Amino acid sequence: MAELTNEEVELVDQFRKRFDDNVLNDDEHRSDQFLIRWVRARNGNLDAAETMLQESFRWRKEHDLSSAVRQEFPPILHQLAPYHIGRRDRQGRLVVEVDFGKWDIRKIVSTLGETEFFNYTNKFFEEIMLEIAKCRMGEKSMAKTQITVFIDFSGYSYSQLLNVRGVQSTINMAGKYEAHYPEILAVGVIINAPTVFSMFYSLVKPLLPVETVAKLQIYGSDRSTWEPVVDALVEKDQVGVGYGGTATRPPPQTPTTAESTTPTQ
Secondary structure: OOOOOHHHHHHHHHHHOOOOOOOOOOHHHHOHHHHHHHHHHOOOOHHHHHHHHHHHHHHHHHOOHHHHHHOOOOHHHHHHOOEEEEEEOOOOOEEEEEOHHHOOHHHHHHHOOHHHHHHHHHHHHHHHHHHHHHHHOOOOOOOOOOEEEEEEOOOOOHHHHHOHHHHHHHHHHHHHHHHHOOOOEEEEEEEOOOOOHHHHHHHHHHHOOHHHHHOEEEOOOOHHHHHHHHHHHOOHHHOEHHHOOOEOOOOOOOOOEOOOOOOOO
16 A cells, blocks of 8 residues: 555544544554545545544444454355465565455255345455554554455355346355455455456456556456466465465365464565
8 A cells, every 4th residue: 555645644634533542442553554544545535544444443343343353154164165364475565365256145044044145245354354463563654554365266156146146145245345455455456357257257347446447357267377477476385276376275174374483474
């Protein structure tokens, strides 16, 4: 994330003064790094940013997001919706891998329920925020406040797209990102996008801020087109085999966050 401009420094100071200590109740919530996300998400409109943040705080309280990272799920859920969080890119930012082509949301929703998937995606985003904090390790710069995301669509099919409940759950996930986790994406690389991807993207794209859309790079199945892009962003040992790297993952029945990873200095 770009460092604050002089104008943004003033905006963040004004924004901070709109909340009392009961709302911004710790150093993280009072920090420039936290507050600028909401200011930028609403293009410097402090009234809109305040409404957005207040609504997000209410949503977090309603769904008890403070305990999301401790919530446990059946091992089958990690197999049906695999991801990995915890490695670092060449700039020290958090790397997130999402094997979205393997996400069987239809089966998750039909067997475990929409609430379980909702809670699972809550944990996904909260793990990301926890790992971003580890990346920063007290730094006051904006450099490590965002993530690099690799999304593999190999295996995604028309049958997944035609499942209404599955697609709606995906749309809800995109809306959750925009409303409650703004400005955390540095770059997103989508690989192995099948023909049906254009239809899928047409449903999700309207929910994403134009700034997020501009950060996405989309590639088909030709490895020679996307592997150099991945290599430019991350060392081989910091990304999984499916993304052109050499890193391995823990078994799906174990936590997917690489808690033992030492943040890049």
